[in-house]
Amino acid sequence: MVVGDCDVCHSLYPGMMKAAAPxxxxxxxxxxxxxxxxxxxxxxxxxxxxxxxxxxxxxxxxKPDRPLSGGNFYYVKVFxxxxxxxxxxxxxxxxxxxxxxxxxxxxxxxxTIGFNDKKPLACAGSNGCHGxxxxxxxxxxxxxxxxxxDFPVDGSTTxxxxxxxxxxxxxxxxxxxxxxxxxxxxxxxxxxxxxPSINRFCADCHSGLYRRDKIGRASPWFRHPTGIVLxxxxxxxxxxxxxxxxxxxxxxxxxxxxxxxxxxxxxxxSSDEVRPGTDIVMCLSCHVAHxxxxxxxxxxxxxxxxxxEEGSGGCLICHTGKGE
Amino acid sequence: MxxxxxxIAMGKGxxxxxxxxxxxxxxxxxLCSVFCALCSVLLILSFPSxxxxxxxxxxxxxxxxxxxxPYPVLxxxxxxxxxxxDPSGTRNIIIIGxxxxxxxxxxxDNGDLAGGNFYYVSDDxxxxYSKGHNVLGISLQEQPPMDVPPGFMGNVVxxxxxxxxxxxxxxxxxxxxxxxxxGNRTIENPYKSIYGAHHTDDSVIDGSTVxxxxxxxxxxxxxxxxxxxYQATTDDHNGYKGDTSYSTMDTISYLCGECxxxxxxxxxxxxxxxxxxxxxxxxxxxxxxxxxxxxYAGSEFQAxxxxxxxxxxxxxxxxxxxxxVDMDSIIMCPSCHRAHxxxxxxxxxxxxxxxxxxRGxxxxxxxxxxxx
Numbered sequence: 280m281v282v283g284d285c286d287v288c289h290s291l292y293p294g295m296m297k298a299a300a301p302x303x304x305x306x307x308x309x310x311x312x313x314x315x316x317x318x319x320x321x322x323x324x325x326x327x328x329x330x331x332x333x334x335x336x337x338x339x340x341x342k343p344d345r346p347l348s349g350g351n352f353y354y355v356k357v358f359x360x361x362x363x364x365x366x367x368x369x370x371x372x373x374x375x376x377x378x379x380x381x382x383x384x385x386x387x388x389x390x391t392i393g394f395n396d397k398k399p400l401a402c403a404g405s406n407g408c409h410g411x412x413x414x415x416x417x418x419x420x421x422x423x424x425x426x427x428x429d430f431p432v433d434g435s436t437t438x439x440x441x442x443x444x445x446x447x448x449x450x451x452x453x454x455x456x457x458x459x460x461x462x463x464x465x466x467x468x469x470x471x472x473x474x475p476s477i478n479r480f481c482a483d484c485h486s487g488l489y490r491r492d493k494i495g496r497a498s499p500w501f502r503h504p505t506g507i508v509l510x511x512x513x514x515x516x517x518x519x520x521x522x523x524x525x526x527x528x529x530x531x532x533x534x535x536x537x538x539x540x541x542x543x544x545x546x547x548x549s550s551d552e553v554r555p556g557t558d559i560v561m562c563l564s565c566h567v568a569h570x571x572x573x574x575x576x577x578x579x580x581x582x583x584x585x586x587x588e589e590g591s592g593g594c595l596i597c598h599t600g601k602g603e
Numbered sequence: 604m605x606x607x608x609x610x611i612a613m614g615k616g617x618x619x620x621x622x623x624x625x626x627x628x629x630x631x632x633x634l635c636s637v638f639c640a641l642c643s644v645l646l647i648l649s650f651p652s653x654x655x656x657x658x659x660x661x662x663x664x665x666x667x668x669x670x671x672x673p674y675p676v677l678x679x680x681x682x683x684x685x686x687x688x689d690p691s692g693t694r695n696i697i698i699i700g701x702x703x704x705x706x707x708x709x710x711x712d713n714g715d716l717a718g719g720n721f722y723y724v725s726d727d728x729x730x731x732y733s734k735g736h737n738v739l740g741i742s743l744q745e746q747p748p749m750d751v752p753p754g755f756m757g758n759v760v761x762x763x764x765x766x767x768x769x770x771x772x773x774x775x776x777x778x779x780x781x782x783x784x785x786g787n788r789t790i791e792n793p794y795k796s797i798y799g800a801h802h803t804d805d806s807v808i809d810g811s812t813v814x815x816x817x818x819x820x821x822x823x824x825x826x827x828x829x830x831x832x833y834q835a836t837t838d839d840h841n842g843y844k845g846d847t848s849y850s851t852m853d854t855i856s857y858l859c860g861e862c863x864x865x866x867x868x869x870x871x872x873x874x875x876x877x878x879x880x881x882x883x884x885x886x887x888x889x890x891x892x893x894x895x896x897x898x899y900a901g902s903e904f905q906a907x908x909x910x911x912x913x914x915x916x917x918x919x920x921x922x923x924x925x926x927x928v929d930m931d932s933i934i935m936c937p938s939c940h941r942a943h944x945x946x947x948x949x950x951x952x953x954x955x956x957x958x959x960x961x962r963g964x965x966x967x968x969x970x971x972x973x974x975x
Contacts, residue, residue: 501673587659
């Protein structure tokens with residue numbers, strides 16, 4: 280829950296608050312940019328202070344020093360469409376896909392409104408990611424979440440959904456364990472913890488990349504699967520081969536921030552242990568949510584991943600046998 | 604200190620005391636020998652034998668994670684997406700970065716690889732179905748009776764298990780899997796049957812896995828020419844495995860016999876009943892020149908002495924470097940045929956219908972007296 284002086288957020292920007300016309304409810308103006316205004320920064324720091332409040336920065340106007348877990352929209356703004364989500368107020372519409380999310384299928388979207396491909400992607404609401412996607416207005420979709428009790432993160436309300444990713448009022452939101460620094464100082468031990476709910480969330484707009492009838496039901500897959508258990512066999516047993524496990528835990532692998540996995544259940548604390556056969560491949564194993572320096576919002580440069588040359592990193596964190 | 608500097612320093616030290624020169628020279632030679640040996644070892648290690656042992660190159664060259672039109676194993680177009688990238692083009696081997704991809708269909712003059720070229724049967728290029736295998740995605744299925752592999756018998760023993768009990772009427776030939784040639788043929792799904800093979804260390808071809816089988820033909824042994832026999836020579840070519848004992852399943856001819864069962868004398872397959880013994884009923888395969896009727900000595904086969912790329916032979920332990928053909932050399936299916944397709948009928952390596960007697964090649968490479 281946000282704490283601190285009201286003014287620092289609510290009257291920070293000119294025109295943000297405007298006197299209501301007589302008889303009309305008080306309304307914020309600049310609603311389409313208000314999220315961005317608070318969560319952006321002119322300098323490279325990705326956690327900024329507004330009064331006493333620590334605010335995670337999702338859009339840096341200069342190259343961010345340490346992008347947070349979701350990445351940074353700086354990259355899509357500066358380097359173009361392939362580097363991030365084209366969010367209204369930050370980046371212009373995607374030249375290839377327009378407003379339509381790749382793989383979108385109305386029948387798979389739980390939103391009663393659905394994604395409007397005549398309007399741009401927003402931070403929140405029916406055309407966005409955060410808040411209640413049964414509400415079109417981004418501002419209204421997330422209204423009150425910042426000031427609500429956000430524990431436990433059980434997906435019951437927007438505030439109690441992981442990073443306010445509620446999906447819809449009637450559909451359970453994303454669950455997970457939120458790193459208090461949004462990944463700013465993440466390590467293999469200290470990081471967000473994800474659950475498969477994040478995959479279902481992504482699939483609300485990108486179902487073609489998730490649904491089994493679109494990607495296949497088992498190996499050999501047609502599209503890279505997500506929401507499947509990291510296999511307890513073969514090359515996957517060596518997940519993150521660059522960081523071997525301690526001798527007393529030979530069956531455990533060490534969590535990689537470059538290819539994180541989801542957990543079947545939300546853990547109480549984050550862990551550096553990864554267990555093939557239990558932990559789960561997710562969309563965020565490869566991608567970041569906002570923007571990255573790499574094409575397709577990947578966590579690494581796909582163009583630099585090579586097979587058969589004893590390389591490491593990227594795809595080879597899981598596909599360890601391909602690098603040998 | 605560089606390698607050169609090191610050598611100079613050693614020499615100066617050795618010349619320092621003339622009285623010990625003889626001993627020192629001996630030591631010097633010993634040191635040089637050891638040094639050279641070490642250098643040789645290092646050289647060998649720096650160019651390991653598996654230099655092309657597995658697919659190298661960018662993942663993106665072959666795989667697309669979320670393709671608009673998806674293919675199995677996240678490939679860019681399945682088998683043909685990689686191995687038939689540019690059918691109209693003139694490249695028989697396409698090189699993308701460090702990835703070298705042999706093309707099974709192309710339009711390059713004199714560029715057909717060892718397996719031949721599906722160009723001759725491709726529906727895109729005025730096909731003649733008598734010239735090659737009708738593989739799904741390249742050609743339509745042939746009309747009966749050629750919709751079933753000629754000589755097919757069900758339930759034969761194949762590496763990994765048993766072949767299919769029968770060939771369904773609508774079942775077209777595939778690249779791999781039960782209804783194809785490559786991969787583990789006990790697995791029906793072509794992609795599953797060959798799964799992982801491209802990323803396997805195949806520096807040793809022992810047939811133990813698909814990846815370690817000759818050209819991913821499961822169970823088959825051999826030596827793979829690094830350019831798939833493009834610009835092969837009589838002493839640098841594919842090394843085909845043959846075996847005249849009929850007690851193994853690792854020969855290239857056995858692979859053919861898994862479908863064309865009645866053409867192979869192995870008792871697992873057609874056996875003597877189908878191929879013959881004292882009198883051949885069909886042209887034998889996996890037979891050495893030493894086993895010809897009447898004996899090798901004085902036979903016409905003695906005149907075939909230098910390896911022929913047109914009518915190659917197999918060996919019991921092939922190296923791909925054989926240039927000599929002798930009584931132990933083994934006739935195999937690819938002695939006469941191409942695996943994929945050829946410019947000639949019956950996928951032959953030569954024109955059986957025309958002027959062979961005048962040319963003195965083709966069948967006459969082995970049957971040297973028949974042209975006289």
